[in-house]
Amino acid sequence: MTGNGLEQPSSPGEGGREGAEPPPGPTPREDTALPVRTFASPPSLDAARRIQRVLAARVIREDRLPRSPPQLIAGADAAYSRDGTQVYGAVAVLHCPDLCPVDVQCAERPVEFPYVPGLFAFREGPVLLDAWKQLATRPDIVILHGHGTIHPEGCGLASHLGILLDVPAIGVAERPLGTVAVTPGSARGDTTPVHIGDRVAGCAVRTRAGVREVYVSPGHRISLETAVHIVLATASRYRMPEPLRAAHRHAVECRAKTRKE
DNA sequence: GCGACAG
């Protein structure tokens, strides 16, 4: 699959929406809000932007967690071969609140989409979905290395995957995107809101004193407040949350094993 | 036209 998970409108132009919406009800559990389909080829940049706008409308910025407090938190990240032709995705699942690793899966794919700020999900999303599908566990939350709603269209990698998987998702990035950098207080736990227009899209968070801030934003099915809480709860010794560190390590390890560095 | 620009 190419990873966008949306069906190419077999209808010409922009046509109409889907058929009937599923009946409203309390937080769907096993249901996926959108069918995760396989694509024959990656979307064009225009198609990607179109898909992103459709997904943006489905982002839920409220807490809709399967269990709270969450018991299983996953981290997802990717690594690339040195020649940049292959991408390795890894998802690590940690138990809470001890953060003990309970599951991890990796996947490899050829890189099929360019790095375009704002369209990151189309580059790393596919391989992360591949890894996710192999999990034996069902995480309550997934943290992605990238942005959620701190995004020009309000739909970064974390929102995109959160919607496709219908799983609460959080985006944690090292730098802002489309907004000026802001500086929280110097103490761990200090935060500064990041605005996009009139909305608070996310916030800069100091996870460790004396270390650069990280940018946290809701991806899907979670509030900004809860997202920040989860990030601080999983990132104390290091700047980045532990699930993300674990995923990164495994992605790099997968690359080494595959012997295509 | 120039700069900015998640990983």
Place this chain on the structure above:
DNA sequence: ATCTTGTCGC
């Protein structure tokens, strides 16, 4: 993201 070793500092 990746190319790259050691080094200064807590």
